[in-house]
Structures are given as structure tokens and as C-alpha cells.
Amino acid sequence: MKIFNTSHEATHQILYSSIKKALSSASNSKQLHKIHSIILTLGLGKSVLFSGKLISKYAQFKDPTSSLSVFHRVSPTSNVYQWNSIIRALTHNGLFSKALGFYTQMRKMDVLPDKYTFPSVANSCAALVDIEMGKVVHENVLDMGLGSDLYIGNALVDMYARFGCLAEALKVFDGMPERDVVSWNTLISGYSANGYWEEALDVYNMARMAGIMPDCYTVSSVLPACGGLVDVKEGEVVHCLVEKIGLHSDVVVSNGLLSMYFKFNRLLDARRIFDEMVVRDTVSWNTLICGYSQMELFKESILLFMQMVNKFEPDLLTITSILCACGHLHDLEFGKFVHEYMKRSGYESDTTADNILIDMYSKCGDLLASREVFDRMICRDSVSWNSIINGYFQYGKYDEAVKLFRIMKIDSKVDSITCVMLLSASTQLADKDLGKKIHCDVTKLGFDSDIIINNAMIDMYAKCGQINDSMKIFEYMKTHDRVTWNTIITACVQSGDFTLGWKLIHQMRTEGLRPDAATILGILPMCFFLAAKRQGKEIHGCIFRLGFETDVPVGNALIEMYSKCGTLTISLKVFDCMEVRDLVTWTTMISAYGMYGEGKKALRAFAEMEASGVIPDHVAFVAIIYACSHSGLVEEGLASFDRMKKIYNLEPRIEHYACVVDLLSRSGLISKAEEFIYSMPLKPDASIWGSLLSACRSCGNIEVAQRVSERILELNSNDTGYYVLASNVYAILGKWDQVRMIRKSIKARGLKKDPGCSWIEIKRRLYVFGAGDKFFEQFDEVNKLLGIISGLMAKEGYVADLRYVLHDIEEDEKKDLLCGHSERLAIAFGLLNTKPGTPLQIMKNLRVCGDCHTVTKYISMIMQREILVRDANRFHNFKDGICSCGDHW
DNA sequence: CTAGGGTTAG
Numbered sequence: 001m002k003i004f005n006t007s008h009e010a011t012h013q014i015l016y017s018s019i020k021k022a023l024s025s026a027s028n029s030k031q032l033h034k035i036h037s038i039i040l041t042l043g044l045g046k047s048v049l050f051s052g053k054l055i056s057k058y059a060q061f062k063d064p065t066s067s068l069s070v071f072h073r074v075s076p077t078s079n080v081y082q083w084n085s086i087i088r089a090l091t092h093n094g095l096f097s098k099a100l101g102f103y104t105q106m107r108k109m110d111v112l113p114d115k116y117t118f119p120s121v122a123n124s125c126a127a128l129v130d131i132e133m134g135k136v137v138h139e140n141v142l143d144m145g146l147g148s149d150l151y152i153g154n155a156l157v158d159m160y161a162r163f164g165c166l167a168e169a170l171k172v173f174d175g176m177p178e179r180d181v182v183s184w185n186t187l188i189s190g191y192s193a194n195g196y197w198e199e200a201l202d203v204y205n206m207a208r209m210a211g212i213m214p215d216c217y218t219v220s221s222v223l224p225a226c227g228g229l230v231d232v233k234e235g236e237v238v239h240c241l242v243e244k245i246g247l248h249s250d251v252v253v254s255n256g257l258l259s260m261y262f263k264f265n266r267l268l269d270a271r272r273i274f275d276e277m278v279v280r281d282t283v284s285w286n287t288l289i290c291g292y293s294q295m296e297l298f299k300e301s302i303l304l305f306m307q308m309v310n311k312f313e314p315d316l317l318t319i320t321s322i323l324c325a326c327g328h329l330h331d332l333e334f335g336k337f338v339h340e341y342m343k344r345s346g347y348e349s350d351t352t353a354d355n356i357l358i359d360m361y362s363k364c365g366d367l368l369a370s371r372e373v374f375d376r377m378i379c380r381d382s383v384s385w386n387s388i389i390n391g392y393f394q395y396g397k398y399d400e401a402v403k404l405f406r407i408m409k410i411d412s413k414v415d416s417i418t419c420v421m422l423l424s425a426s427t428q429l430a431d432k433d434l435g436k437k438i439h440c441d442v443t444k445l446g447f448d449s450d451i452i453i454n455n456a457m458i459d460m461y462a463k464c465g466q467i468n469d470s471m472k473i474f475e476y477m478k479t480h481d482r483v484t485w486n487t488i489i490t491a492c493v494q495s496g497d498f499t500l501g502w503k504l505i506h507q508m509r510t511e512g513l514r515p516d517a518a519t520i521l522g523i524l525p526m527c528f529f530l531a532a533k534r535q536g537k538e539i540h541g542c543i544f545r546l547g548f549e550t551d552v553p554v555g556n557a558l559i560e561m562y563s564k565c566g567t568l569t570i571s572l573k574v575f576d577c578m579e580v581r582d583l584v585t586w587t588t589m590i591s592a593y594g595m596y597g598e599g600k601k602a603l604r605a606f607a608e609m610e611a612s613g614v615i616p617d618h619v620a621f622v623a624i625i626y627a628c629s630h631s632g633l634v635e636e637g638l639a640s641f642d643r644m645k646k647i648y649n650l651e652p653r654i655e656h657y658a659c660v661v662d663l664l665s666r667s668g669l670i671s672k673a674e675e676f677i678y679s680m681p682l683k684p685d686a687s688i689w690g691s692l693l694s695a696c697r698s699c700g701n702i703e704v705a706q707r708v709s710e711r712i713l714e715l716n717s718n719d720t721g722y723y724v725l726a727s728n729v730y731a732i733l734g735k736w737d738q739v740r741m742i743r744k745s746i747k748a749r750g751l752k753k754d755p756g757c758s759w760i761e762i763k764r765r766l767y768v769f770g771a772g773d774k775f776f777e778q779f780d781e782v783n784k785l786l787g788i789i790s791g792l793m794a795k796e797g798y799v800a801d802l803r804y805v806l807h808d809i810e811e812d813e814k815k816d817l818l819c820g821h822s823e824r825l826a827i828a829f830g831l832l833n834t835k836p837g838t839p840l841q842i843m844k845n846l847r848v849c850g851d852c853h854t855v856t857k858y859i860s861m862i863m864q865r866e867i868l869v870r871d872a873n874r875f876h877n878f879k880d881g882i883c884s885c886g887d888h889w
Numbered sequence: 890c891t892a893g894g895g896t897t898a899g
Contacts, residue, residue, distance in 0.1 A: 119890050154890040185891040192892090220892035255893045286894040293895095320895045325894095355896045386897045427899095455899045518890040856890060 017051065023053045029061040036070075045073045047775075059089030067093075078111050088120040096124040100133060108355030113140070115149050122155040126162040135160050148177045154186050161780040166199070184212050189221035200225035201234060214241065216250040224254035227263035235260045251279050256289050262291030282312050290321045298325040302334070316347045320356045327360035335360050336369075348528025355383045362391025382415040389418070393425045401425065402434075409441075416447045423456040432464040436488045441760045455483045462491030482513050490522030498526045514543070517551045523539070524557040528564035534764065536561045563592035566841050566875060568870050583614050590623040595874040597885045601632025616648060622655050629663035630874055631888060637663040670704055686717035693725050697732070698850055705729045713742070720751045758822040758844040760830050768828060774822040782828040789828070793858045801851040823852050823869060831863060839866040847871045857881050 019039065026032040032054075039050050044574050051074045058066040067089040074082055083106045090099035094587045103121050106113065113121075118141055125134035138156060146152050153176040159171035169190050176183060184207040191200035203223040208214070214222075219242055226235035239257055245255045254277050261270035272289050275278070285308040292301035305322050308314060314322075326335035339357060347353060354377050359369035372386045374380070385408045386409055392401035405422060419442050426435035439457060454477050461469035461687045472683050474480070474488045485508040492501035505515065505523060518544055527536035540558060548554045562570040575581070575589050586609040593602035606624045609616065616624075623645045628637030644650045657680050664673035673692050677684050689712045695704035707724040717723075725744050730738040746753065759768040769776065778780075823844050830840040848856075848871045860867050860879035870874045877884035 123890080151890050156890095158890065172898045180890095182891045187891095189892060216893090217892045222892095224893080250892095252893045257893095259893065281893095283894045288894095290894060315894095317895045324896070350895095352896055357896095359896060383897050390897060415897095417898050424899070457897070457899095481899095486898080 009431030009744070010592035018034065019050060020053070023050065023057060024505040026057060026199065026764070027059075031062060032057050032061060033066075033817075036066075048074050048077060048079045048082055051537040052079075052081045055085040055089050059085075059092050062093060062182040063875050064089055064093040064095055076109065078109070080106075080111055080114055080117065083111055084114070084116045084120070087117065087124075091120040091124045091127075096127045098130070100130070103137075107140075111171075113144065114145050115152060118146065118149075118152045119155040120538045122152070122159040126159040129163060131163050134163060147175075150176070150178050150180060150183070153179075154182050157183065157190065158186045161186065161193065164194055166194060166196065178220065181212050181215055181218065183208075185215070185217040185221055188218065188225075192221050192225040195228065196223040196229035200675070201229070214245070214247075215254050216247055216418060218253050219247055220250075220256045223253075223260045227260040232261075232266065243500060249278060251281050251284065255281075255283050258284065258287045258291070261296060262287070265295055267291075267295060282315050282318065285312055286315070286317045286321060289318065289325075293321060293325050294326070296328070298328045298524070301325045301415075302329075304346060307636060314345075316342075316350055316353055316743075319345070319347060320353045323353075323356050327356075327363035330364050332361075332366055333661065333778050335364055342810050349378055351377070351379050351381055353383070355387050358384060358387040358391065360396060362387070365395070367391055367395060368395070380411075380413070382413045382418065385413050386415070386417050390421055393421065398425065398429065408736060414441065414445060416450050416453055418443070419447055419453055420456045423453070423460045427456070427460045427463045430464050432466065435460040435464055449478070451477070451484065452479055455481075455487050456729075458487045458491060462487070462494060465492055465495075467497070480511070480513075481516075482516060485513060486516070486518040486522050489519060493522055493526045493529075496529075498530065501526055505531040517547065517548045517554050518545075520548060520554055521557050524561050528561045530759075530766070531566040533562075533567060534761070536565055550579065552578070552580050552582050556582075556588050559592060560586045561584065563588075563595060564870065566870060568596050568598075568875075581612070581614070583609075583617060583620060586614055587616075587620045587623050590620065590627060594623060594630050596877070597631050598872070599633040600637070601629035602631075602635055603633070618650060618656070621650065621652075622659055625656065625659035625663060629659060630885065631668055632667050632752060634663055634667050634669070653721060654682055654685055654687065657682060657684075661688050662691040662695070664696075668695075668698065668699050670696060670701050685713075685724045686712055686715050686719060689715070690722050690725060693722075693729065694847075697725070697728060699748075706733065718749065718751065720746060720753050723751070724753060754845065756822050756844070756846045758842055760826045760840065760842050762830065762833050767826070769822040769825040769829070771822045773822065773825060776825075776829075778829065778832060781832055782825055785828045786824060786830060789859060789862065792862050793855065796858060796862070798854070798858055801854065821849060821852050823848060826856065827856065827859060827867060831859075831865065837864065839868065841868045844869065844871045847873060848876065854873070857883055 006444050019035065022035050023032075026035060036054060039045065039054070044050060054070045055067040056507070058064070058070065067086060067668065070080065071086040073290075077083075083102065087099045087102050089362045090096070099120065101114070103117070106117075118137065121137050122134070125131075125137055135573060141147060141152055141156070143147075153172060156172045157169045157176075158815065160166070160172060169187065172182060173179070173187050184203065188200050188203050188207070191197075191203060200222060203226070204214075204218070207218065212218070219238060222238060223235065226232075226238055229235070235257075239260075242248050242253060248257075254273055258270050258273045261273065262266075266873055270288070274284065277284060285304070286610050288302050289301045292298075292304060302322060302325055305314070305318065308318065319338060322338050323342075326332075326338060339360075342353070343349075354373055357373045358370045361367070361373065370388060370391050374384060377384060386405065389401045389404050389408070392398070392404065405414075405418070408418065418440055422438045423435060426432075426438060435457075438460075440747070442448055442450075442453055442457070454473055457473050459469070459472045461473070465889070470491050472490065474484065477484065485504065489501050489504050489508070492498070492504060501523060504518070508515065508519070520539060524536070524539060527533070527539065532602065543549055543554055543558070555574060559575045562568070562574060571589070572593050575585065578585060586605065590602045590605050591611075593599070593605060602624060606616070606620070609620070621640060624640045625637050628634070628640065639662065641652065644652060644656065659679075661673050661677060664670075670692070671848060673695070677688055677692065680688075689708050693705060693708045693712065698706060706729060709729045712722050715722075723742050727739050727742040730736070730742070755770055757768055757770045759766055763766075767776070773779075823842055826842045826844075827840060830842065834840065848869060851875070856867055856869060856878050858881065859865070860878035867878040869878065874885065
């Protein structure tokens, strides 16, 4: 203690320098506090001699409160060093607005900042994205004549980059008289962080040409940009450099490489990087786990998490990655467990983490838990709203979703993703009005140049039957990507404009875009709609050339195409060649068998599917019951219906009941079918009564038919088909007043009856015939031939079934009308234009009428021709007077 | 003064 009492100059000198030394070497908070208390004991608390160092040291140990208390002891002060210290201390501890507050305060007190003041101030502006303040600070720098300072320049480049103002950042960079590796790194990372991958790489290459030796920062900044490019090449070049100059021992660099390889789905390269890392940290593990998740290897990523837990404490990012994997696996139990773990680790109220929780719970089907997370969130961003709304949409809770959307609008949190989601919901619901409203929002919010939104709008209008609006958007768009083309082509095909669809495919190719699997899937339905086998085969060739033959959905579409084109054998070949078969593959094959009346084969396929471990769903059961129904396999069909409920626990939907009604009534069990309808737990709709009615008509059960017609009319359906059916019944009964009444009500509703037409392809040309058509080549010859056939049929015992004529006219005229049915015209035309014995293939958009069915049987016998007719429902193969449908049609 | 890992959609 003696030494402190001396007032000797030299002793003071020794004292100060030893305290200074002690301060510099303090390596933890405890030591620092000890030295601090000595300083206070000496009465030097108000002195500026040690306070700057103390402030900085406390900041270093993450104790900004102590930094502040030191500063307050010396304040007010005009010593710039004290101000610099406190501003830097606060900035480094994340107290940015406090730091800026001190900067403002020092300016007010007319303390002149120096070159050490600005880097931290610029940092704080950057962190707060306070562009206004940033500009003021930049001006202050220039006013002070510090514009050419290297460190300040670097800080300003960084600041503008973080504002997203890359042009401004570049301007500062270009104006710098002196640049070092940090300047280049900052610019590279600025471009990289804002997603300007090419620009980041350009600057990196410029740095290399300028003779800059890349360091860890350079590499870590450029690697994310490499990951964003289309080719892995650039990333590999950087990887080589890393090995060459020995940067791979840096954990951040290795993590960057790891992440880059995962962006290209290069699992093996990524895994090698990870395995060869000498030092790994939490980020390394997170990158690995996340990478596996990105490659949809969710189970593996959870296993990695288990391995990691033994070595490292998982952080919030680890937890959220795992939660994400749980969501994809629909593993609610593990998801809940991780959520608990997250709470226990004290990670709550992180917006991104909560967003992922919302998504995880809704993916797992626990909407209540989703909503609970959403409700307790303090700070919700757009993603939070989008995720919860998406959850409601996924589970069909449209009202709740739309309700939240309205609140979200008030909160002005609607972004482009919200719009895409709502458009997709409008599409699924075919809700034109909702779609139009969203279109308005899109325009108001200025998202109408967003390509994804435009694609979604094209799809929405098309699925709502507004193809013209789809075309308008398509033409209005400045750029079209592959999805745009696929969407518009699919839209054309679905709306029946095949010519335009075909034209657009060619246009797409001339614009240099290769068709992909989705293009194929869009165009193939055209082939099966037209039964255009030739075009279908052409596309099949394309599929091989483009290498999509192993794509499962493409294979499925091919099976459907060939079956609907009348070549079940090729369908089967495609099916046999497929290495992977999913539920859709099997269902398509079963439906195909159904269409050809191959009920037994359909049942066999269904059993095979079950044996191969594929679980049938609602659609598969529709297919199998339908197949039984079209083959008269009543027992088997009913058994399938039971199996669906008992074995698979699937609640039958209205379409299954309709199939069963069809199954019973097609086989003539009209009263059983009627009983079944009355025992249904669901309210019978038009499809149910319609099935029964058409069967009544075929078997001539007028009594039930009349009763059912009344039921159908009560339902006020918007499907013209049912009105036509009912009107047909009244026509048979000769109740022409009722017939007229129904016609009127169809008109009043603005509905249109699909005009019947048939078509046939001869020598690469399609010939289309409407009912009663008179204006086609060879009309006279066709008419003559039909007359001759008529005579021959009469000899064989044929009598026209005039119940299929639905107009109030004379008997003779009725016969004429029947002869004018489009399928007969097509058949006669085919007979005239092909060599004897050639099989004919006719397509019809509606169901074949009973009389035509009979007539075609006769023709197949008299003319010795095999005639394949595809109507709206199925195939009929006529041969020697017999139809493959066994009259179950 | 500069660097790496997590969420929603067509």
C-alpha cells in the first residue's frame, strides 16, 4: 500500500503501465472486474485514461452493460476515443440503435468523429437497414474528408450491400483510391448475399485477375454464388483452389464447400468433404442434415441428428431442420418430441422456427397444434400467415383459410406466395370468382410481372373453363418459362383446342425450350381424347429420345393413352416394361381392363397390386367396381365394395355408391339397385339416379324410370346429361309436353347439350361426323350403303328400336333419324374407304345408343368386319355379331 | 472493415 501514497512521477508511470498491461491481458470477465475495482479504488473512475480500454474489454466479454456504466462515469466527455469505444462496444454486442443514439449525441455535443468512429456507425446502420441514416453517415464521412479511408470505404461498401443497394455499393468500391482483399471480399459477399450469383462470380474473377490472393473470406463468400449457378463446374474450380492453397482446414470454408455440393445434389462429394473434415462445428452438422433433407433423405437426416447429439449441442437451426424432416415424414410423434426439446432448450419465439413448427404440424395433420403455435406468436411474418393458410387449404378448410387471408390483407402481409397459394386453391376448387378476386389483388399489389403468379393464373383460368383469359395472360407475359408453356399447352388440350396445343408445342421448341415430362403429360391426353394412336406413338418416340421413359407418371399416361386408343395390348406392354409401378400405374391398368370389359383381368391385377404392397385408395376402388360393373361381375363388385370398407377402412364416397348402383342396375337388378339407393348413408345425387335411370332405359323398365326422372329433375343439377336422360324417358312415354318443358329449362339455365359426334381416322386423316350430317364427301355413297345394309339386316331379323328416337315425329322419320346417328355414318364411311376385312376403329364422344349397338353387331356379321367403337365410357369390340361388352354397357 | 447452416408456392 505504501507505493500508492507516493506522488513521485516515475511511480505513477509504473502504476499506469502495469494497469494497462493487466487490462490488455485480462482473459475473462472476472479478471476484468477485479482490475476495474482497483481502478475505482484508486479514484480513477472518472479518468479517461483507462475507461476506453475498459469499455472495449467489457464489450469483448459480451458485457455491454458494464461498458455503458464505465462510459457514464466519464460522460460528458469531449474525448473522441471514449465515444468511439462505446459506439464500437454497442455495435459489437448487437445494440445497434443504442450505438446510433450515441453517435447522434456526440454530434450534438460537437465532438468531431474521426476515422475510427465511422466503421462501427456504418455497421449499425447496415444492421438496422436504416437507409436514411446510412446516407447521412456517408455524407458526414465525405464532409470530414474521410472519403478515401480504406476501412471506412470497406464499411460503406458493406453497408450499401446490406441495404440491397448494390449499385451504390459498387459506386463506393469504384471510387476507392486503395483497395485490399477485404474490399473485394465485401463486394463479392454483397452480390452473393443478395442472390446475384453471376455478378458475385464476376467480381471474384476480377479480384483474381487483379492479383488478389483469395483468403477464407473470399472463398466463403463466393461459394454460395457457385451453388446458385446452373453448373457445378465453377464450384469445382474453387474447390481445387481451396485444396491448392490449403484453405480446406478452415471450418467455414469446408462448410461452404459442403453446402455448395448439396445445392447440386452431389451427395457423394458432400459426404467426402464432411468425412475428411478435421474440425467440424455445429454448422457442419446442420449443413449435412439439411442437405440430406433437401435430397428428401429425411430418415437419414434424422439418423444423422442422432449421431450429432452425442458430440454437439444442437442449436435452433439443427432443431428446425429436423422439424422440417418430421413434417415431410408426417412423423407427428417425433415432431412433438423435438418441439418439446426445443422448448426445454429455451428456443422460443424465433419467427422462422415457429413458421417451421406451423408447417410441420399441418403436414402431420394436427391443425390445432399448428394454430396454437400461430396464435401465440408475437411477431408473425408473411411466411407464418402463408403456412397456416396453406395448412387449412391442405385439409379442405377453405372458409377458415379465406377468413385468415382477409385478416392477413389488413395486416398487409400478403406476398406473392400468398397469391400463388390462393390461386392454386381457386384452381382446385374451380372457383372462378375467388380466382378473379385474387387476380385483382395481384394487380393491386403489383405482382403481375411475377412469372410464377402468371403461370398460376393461366392454370386457374383454364381449370375454371376460362381458356380465353388464360390466353390473354399468356400473351401479356413478357417471358415464358417451361412451366408457362406446359401450363398453356395443357390448358389448350384440356379445353379441346388440340390444334393450338400442337402449334404451341412447336412454338415452344422454336424458342429453344425442350419439352419435359410435364409437357408430355400435358399433350398425351390429346392423343387419348382423339384416340390418335399415330400421334401417340410419335410422342412415345419423343419420350425415348428425351429419356423420360423411366418417369413413372409418363409411363402411366402412356398406359392410359394406348388403352384409350384401342390398343390394350400396347398398354400392357408399357405396363410390363415399367420398373417402378405406383398406385396410379395399377389403377390406370385396372381402369383399362374395365373399359374393355376384361373384369376378370382387372380383378387379377387388383390382387397383384395388393400382393406387391401397394395400398389401394378411393380411386383404385372406383376403377375395380367400374370394371366389375362393365363385365357383369356383380358378386365380385360387391365384394370389392365391402373390402374397401372392411380391409382398408376407406369411407365410400358418392362415386363408389354410384358405381355400385351402376353395377346392380346394368345387370338388370333394378329393384336391388333402388333398394341400395334408399339404404345409402349419403344423400343420393344426380350421378346415382342417373346410373339407375340409364339402366332402366336400356332394359325398358319404364315404371321405375319415370319415378327416377322426377327425382333427377328435383335436384336441379347443372349437368345436361341428366336432363337429356330424363327427357328421353318422357319421349319414350310419348309425353312430349314434358320433353319440351325439360328442353326449355335446359335453355333457361344457359346449359348446352353436347352435340353427338363420331370420328374415324383413314390414311392419316381424321373424318368427323355429326348426327344427321349431310355435308361431307361421299354422302350419297354412305347413304346408299346404309340403305343396302338396312335391307340385309331386315332379312336377318332386325327391327329398329324406336325408343332411341327422342323427337316427336312419324315412325318413318324416326327410322331415318336413327340411320343418321353419327357412329353409323362413320362406320359406313369406313367400310367404303378401306379394303374388305380391315378392322375399323370408331370414336364417339357420347354413349353409343342401344339401337346403334344392335346395328353395329349386325354390320360386323354381315360385312365380316371387326369394329372397335370407343364411346364416352368404354370400348366395344364387335365381331361376328357379338360385342365384347356382353351387352353390359 | 469482410465469410458458412433453417420455413411457405406455379
